[in-house]
Amino acid sequence: MPSSAVRTFTDPDDYAAAIRQGTYELTVTERGDFTAKLTRIDLHRLWMQRFSDNLPRISHIAGWGGRAVIAFRTEPGPSLLSSGIEMQPTNIVRYSEAQNYYRHSSGFASYGSMSLSVAEMAAFGDALAGTDLTPPRDAVLITPLPAAMARLQRLHAAAGHLAETAPEILANPDAARGLEQALVEAMVACLADQKAHSNSLAQGQHTIIMRRFRRVLEENPEQPLYIPEICKAIRVPDRTLRQCCQEYLGTGPKHYLLLRRLHLARRALRQAQPNTTTVTETATRFGFWQLGRFAVEYQSLFGESPSATLRQLPG
Amino acid sequence: MPGSRASVFGEPEDFEEALRADGVTALLVTSREQFRARLTQISLDRLHLASVEEEVARVALVAVPANTILVSWPIGDRPAPVWGGIEMRTGEMLTLGPGNRVHARTGGSCRWDTIRLPDKELLCYGRALWGPSFFVPPAPAVWRPAPAAGRHLAQLQRAAIRMAEARSGALTNAEAARGLEQQLIYALIQCLSSGPAAQETSAGRRHRCILARFDDLLRADASLGRVEFCAELGISERLLRACCREYLRIGPNRYVRLQRMQQVHRALRSGTPGAASVSEVARRHGFRDPGRFASNYRAVYGELPSATLRRSSRGITPLSLHRPV
Numbered sequence: 001m002p003s004s005a006v007r008t009f010t011d012p013d014d015y016a017a018a019i020r021q022g023t024y025e026l027t028v029t030e031r032g033d034f035t036a037k038l039t040r041i042d043l044h045r046l047w048m049q050r051f052s053d054n055l056p057r058i059s060h061i062a063g064w065g066g067r068a069v070i071a072f073r074t075e076p077g078p079s080l081l082s083s084g085i086e087m088q089p090t091n092i093v094r095y096s097e098a099q100n101y102y103r104h105s106s107g108f109a110s111y112g113s114m115s116l117s118v119a120e121m122a123a124f125g126d127a128l129a130g131t132d133l134t135p136p137r138d139a140v141l142i143t144p145l146p147a148a149m150a151r152l153q154r155l156h157a158a159a160g161h162l163a164e165t166a167p168e169i170l171a172n173p174d175a176a177r178g179l180e181q182a183l184v185e186a187m188v189a190c191l192a193d194q195k196a197h198s199n200s201l202a203q204g205q206h207t208i209i210m211r212r213f214r215r216v217l218e219e220n221p222e223q224p225l226y227i228p229e230i231c232k233a234i235r236v237p238d239r240t241l242r243q244c245c246q247e248y249l250g251t252g253p254k255h256y257l258l259l260r261r262l263h264l265a266r267r268a269l270r271q272a273q274p275n276t277t278t279v280t281e282t283a284t285r286f287g288f289w290q291l292g293r294f295a296v297e298y299q300s301l302f303g304e305s306p307s308a309t310l311r312q313l314p315g
Numbered sequence: 316m317p318g319s320r321a322s323v324f325g326e327p328e329d330f331e332e333a334l335r336a337d338g339v340t341a342l343l344v345t346s347r348e349q350f351r352a353r354l355t356q357i358s359l360d361r362l363h364l365a366s367v368e369e370e371v372a373r374v375a376l377v378a379v380p381a382n383t384i385l386v387s388w389p390i391g392d393r394p395a396p397v398w399g400g401i402e403m404r405t406g407e408m409l410t411l412g413p414g415n416r417v418h419a420r421t422g423g424s425c426r427w428d429t430i431r432l433p434d435k436e437l438l439c440y441g442r443a444l445w446g447p448s449f450f451v452p453p454a455p456a457v458w459r460p461a462p463a464a465g466r467h468l469a470q471l472q473r474a475a476i477r478m479a480e481a482r483s484g485a486l487t488n489a490e491a492a493r494g495l496e497q498q499l500i501y502a503l504i505q506c507l508s509s510g511p512a513a514q515e516t517s518a519g520r521r522h523r524c525i526l527a528r529f530d531d532l533l534r535a536d537a538s539l540g541r542v543e544f545c546a547e548l549g550i551s552e553r554l555l556r557a558c559c560r561e562y563l564r565i566g567p568n569r570y571v572r573l574q575r576m577q578q579v580h581r582a583l584r585s586g587t588p589g590a591a592s593v594s595e596v597a598r599r600h601g602f603r604d605p606g607r608f609a610s611n612y613r614a615v616y617g618e619l620p621s622a623t624l625r626r627s628s629r630g631i632t633p634l635s636l637h638r639p640v
Binding site: 231 | 478
């Protein structure tokens with residue numbers, strides 16, 4: 001059954017949880033009131049999402065659940081990088097089926113994604129354009145002909161508009177089928193265009209390093225991590241890791257890990273009982289020894305003091 | 316087991332005992348004031364931190380344990396001990412390699428921090444973080460880290476010490492201890508990545524070893540005089556005097572006398588069965604004239620040797636603030 005939903009968020013964690021594809025992890029890197037909007041449209045076979053969020057952040061996307069996914073920016077704005085490559089409204093990232101990606105924005109970002117199951121993507125590619133559209137081994141950035149890209153953008157935006165203003169149209173199976181056909185056609189036209197420039201996102205060594213970096217993080221989801229142990233685990237000197245992180249995350253590993261620890265501490269404070277836990281205990285457990293500095297950093301990132309977070313009732 | 320200990324000392328002997336794991340083997344007070352020191356120690360998984368505040372001039376022989384590296388730096392712009400004749404200025408650091416034997420002297424009030432860790436760990440993390448060129452010389456060396464790196468390390472250590480003094484419970488959490496350790500290792504390697512600013516010269520090494528052996532001889536045989544020392548060490552009296560002046564700031568005669576006096580003092584204080592008679596103990600430690608000994612003794616310790624022997628209380632005992640190390 002076709003369906004659609006439009007939701008707005010003020011909490012990054014809720015936002016990340018609502019995004020369907022992959023395991024989505026989101027780390028906001030600057031202070032501010034977070035707002036995000038997510039439009040999700042499931043047609044019969046084609047699924048699409050439109051995203052917009054207002055704060056600089058780093059997200060990590062893992063696993064696509066057997067679907068062939070593309071994403072593109074829907075509006076120009078501050079830089080939005082996917083694995084170190086700038087996304088533009090004029091280009092499309094084709095993701096591979098089973099890889100992990102970092103995406104980081106330096107401000108307001110809006111973008112859209114579309115996906116079909118891998119088999120259907122291949123079948124449509126074959127039927128509509130006679131080309132093989134199974135997902136590439138490494139992510140690929142392609143620049144379609146402007147006319148084809150403009151048509152895809154237009155249709156994608158129209159679908160988003162419908163979801164907001166007239167969701168009942170999208171729920172109608174026949175209308176949904178019509179829209180789906182048009183969207184698939186526009187997408188295949190963009191992807192199959194032989195004149196498209198393509199550019200591999202796999203930048204050799206750095207991609208491998210970032211994947212290992214990610215693996216270490218994933219093996220210790222709830223645990224604070226520090227640079228020495230990470231460098232030791234992935235066998236890369238600090239300098240190289242810093243370069244890779246600058247490229248892929250837009251910030252150094254130290255800052256990224258600090259943010260991660262701040263977020264972990266916040267989560268722990270939220271789940272803790274105020275009468276059995278102290279801020280000091282939580283802060284030191286996540287590696288913050290200079291308590292004054294911790295309070296300042298925490299306050300500047302989350303807009304409230306750690307003790308205020310602790311006092312809020314869990315849930 | 317991670318843990319911490321904060322202590323205050325009124326007796327050099329207890330202070331020496333508390334720092335034994337850091338290689339402090341003989342601590343000799345060289346001025347006549349009442350000894351005062353404050354020590355906070357933190358034991359992590361692999362790192363051992365210590366922060367010291369001392370008030371009285373002293374000389375100590377530091378023998379770094381095998382497979383261990385000792386890193387030290389002054390706190391703020393306060394004077395720090397002079398290790399093996401190396402005077403550290405603000406912003407500088409000192410490393411001592413495994414097995415190094417160094418005399419560390421202070422000229423009065425001083426403040427210093429140390430980190431002790433296995434050399435293999437340091438090298439392993441150094442290579443992981445910095446690359447194969449990371450190197451810490453096996454002999455004493457002075458480092459001049461980038462100001463930001465030095466500050467970072469000092470601040471982290473300060474924060475940990477403060478935490479140990481105020482809220483010791485924070486350090487018994489294994490996760491917290493690991494976090495602290497990782498951050499300290501990172502900060503330490505940032506400091507040491509620039510390479511040493513000055514390394515020991517061959518003459519410096521020779522003099523350092525002469526003094527260490529001088530100390531051994533002094534302890535091994537109470538009857539040796541200046542001439543015998545020089546003969547045993549195979550050096551001239553002039554050189555021995557120069558070494559003592561350079562590293563200890565006092566002449567060999569005075570150093571020997573103070574050392575022996577301290578041995579007597581400790582023997583009397585401990586009240587071991589052999590310490591029955593003052594003159595007997597004094598004679599055993601090479602003092603042949605009991606009368607002169609007694610007056611010299613009083614000049615140093617402010618009481619007659621017989622009073623020390625009678626005193627059952629041990630002055631200020633270390634104030635250990637519960638929690639395990």
